[in-house]
Amino acid sequence: MTSGSGGQTPASSADAPWPVRTLSFKLGEWIHRLGQVWVEGQITQINARPGTRTAFLTLRDPAADMSISVTCDPSILRRSPVPLTDGTRVVVCGRPNFYSGRGTVSLRITEIRPVGIGELLARIERLRGLLAAEGLFDARRKRPLPFLPHTVGLISGRASAAQRDVVAVAEQRWAAVRFDIRDTPVQGPTAVPAILTELAALDADPRVQVIIIARGGGSVEDLLPFSDETLLRAVSECSTPVVSAIGHEPDSPLLDLVADVRAATPTDAAKRAVPDVTAELASIASLRERSAHALRNWVHREQRVLDGLLARPVLARPLSMIDSRQERVDAALVDVRRSVRHLVTVEEHRNSQLAARLATLGPAQTLARGYAVVQRTDIDHPHAVASVDDLPAGAHVRIRVADGSAFASIREGDDA
Structure with missing residues (x-):
């Protein structure tokens, strides 16, 4: 490493430490070597006071809690084709600078380009293809919702209409339902990190058996956090079923495809997650009535079978078969006796003849x-x-x- 005069700076040690200016110079030198870079992010703060020669901005990463200071000529902001406000997604070109006086790093930009709707949609489509190829949209990954969850986790904007709709409809359907409500931003650069934090907390709570992520409808820019790759992968890795309840229809965020259940509106999400006690009681009553009717029909059918069996002659008059054959049995007995007597008579006559012959031929x-x-x-x-x-x-x-x-x-x- 060389110094500004071209000489070699000796290594620092406890006996020969560098002064602060040397360290600042070396840091500035290394940062300056990065050269010109293109950076994408969301504007969170704009400070361009009239009469000043420098405008200050903060450029934030929409998928992580990271930001960098940006400086530029105020005319660059004025030449932007669209108004630049907090939450605007932009691509800037500039060179990193290290300010040794304050020990800070900033990005001095010379060009700023707002990211248009068409480009945003194209990026979402590219991400859709990537996640689909990885199988994150596969129906086999979807987990079924529990019939009656112990606690419903709800991630939504503070006091938002979506939050009120989910809670009101759920309590109307089942008064004893319990909610663990987590208020987060649902648009802008801080939405994704806040949603990720609350999603992880709800997924780790064993009482929470289903998580609803809800917000009302909005423009494509407003719904960008719900197509963020970091959020989508976090939802796919949750062990708790997740319901996507983004109130929209034309532009579907990718969260609808990754979540286990897609609800058209927050009201629909409440209906899917919480059963209707009135409908369930009516279903139970209907099932009981159908079961009783089926049981009565079965008893009547079996009774008819028994009556038919009892009406048969073999069971109605079980001795009729014996009575009808009694004459044949008696006739057979008479024949048997007659035959036996005839046989005995014949044998007796034969014995008499043999005895006479024996007596004639005998020695006596x-x-x-x-x-x-x-x-x-x-x-x-x-x-x-x-x-x-x-x-x-x-x-x-x-x-x-x-x-x-x-x-x-x-x-x-x-x-x-």
Whole structure:
């Protein structure tokens, strides 16, 4: 870093500090290096006293709480094609200057251009395209409003018609509704920072379940804060549903597209956020009546079904089926008994025939005709004797005749 004489300035230290003039000179040198710049902002103060050679303005950033002092020749203000007032959006060309006497920085401008309506609308359209590409307008990001919010946050102008409409309509619909009202500017350079502060406070309050941002209609310039990119991104990041209630129709600010619900007017916002107690009670009564009617119809329908079932013969006279078949059962029993008796008779007759045949062929009839049966009884297995060889001398035998039996023994030499 060089000094004004072209020499090298030694570095400062505790033993060799710079004087204030050296620091001021160095700051001025670095600021002067910026050269000519174009700057956009909003005019918040204009001080151009008659007879003075310098006019003083304050140029403010509409999206942040920052401003810079601006100086110019009063003729530059007079040559402006449109009147310059507080809140006018302008683009200026100038060179930053550092005033070492006061240690302040200002922008000395040589040209000032008001931003026209067409250019403002074009910038809004460019921002609309950018945010749409990022998905901030996507319907899937929209959060539903609660049926009956615990507390409604309201951001609006102090004692404005929009504020009165929202509160009056909401209390008319539900007398117990509670509001957390935050008064902010709704136009001009201070609107966006104030709205951002109150929006963050309401979003952080767990009691607030829906936030309404409301103002009446206005010109394109008046509605510029509601198309500010910083505000739009803050609304998209809120965890609490936000209702946009800007009273307008022709020129829609981008807040309508980013908010979870777009209301045509502040009155419409109150209707969307707060249910109508009269309508809800009427709906409950209608639902109860419809439920009772449906229940009665169901009971009557089921009763008719039961009556139809009871009217059927099988249930009206359950024994008729048995009675109608009793004769068939009795006839079947008679037939069964007849068949059994016939079968028994046939079998008895057959048994008699077999018994007669058996008696004819049996040994008793043979014995009756004079025959006898000789059995040996002195052996382990007595049996009928079929040959004289089975009758050795000394053998004991049993002789059976028709009317009894006798025992005998075989003597040696007997002629069998």
